[in-house]
Amino acid sequence: MKKEILKIDGVAKPPAPFNHVVKAGGFLFVTSQLSTDLKTNEILPGCVSEQARKALENLKFLVESAGSSMKNIVKVVI
Structure with a gap:
């Protein structure tokens, strides 16, 4: 399975790998x-x-920036 790492505009590189x-x-x-x-x-x-x-706001921003929406989320663990 091919994987694609998405770079989201305006989001800093994570501090961890x-x-x-x-x-x-x-x-x-x-x-x-x-x-x-x-x-x-x-x-x-x-x-x-x-x-x-x-x-959750961060999650919404990332998902929408990647071209999807919160309504398509299958699982969230808090």
């Missing part, structure tokens, strides 16, 4: 998201619900 989004076999695989600013990799403060909201 991984990629935010990989496309393989017609699926998108999005790495774990934290409460971070995707442009700077800065971890943002906040309570648990605020951090979860930011992580």
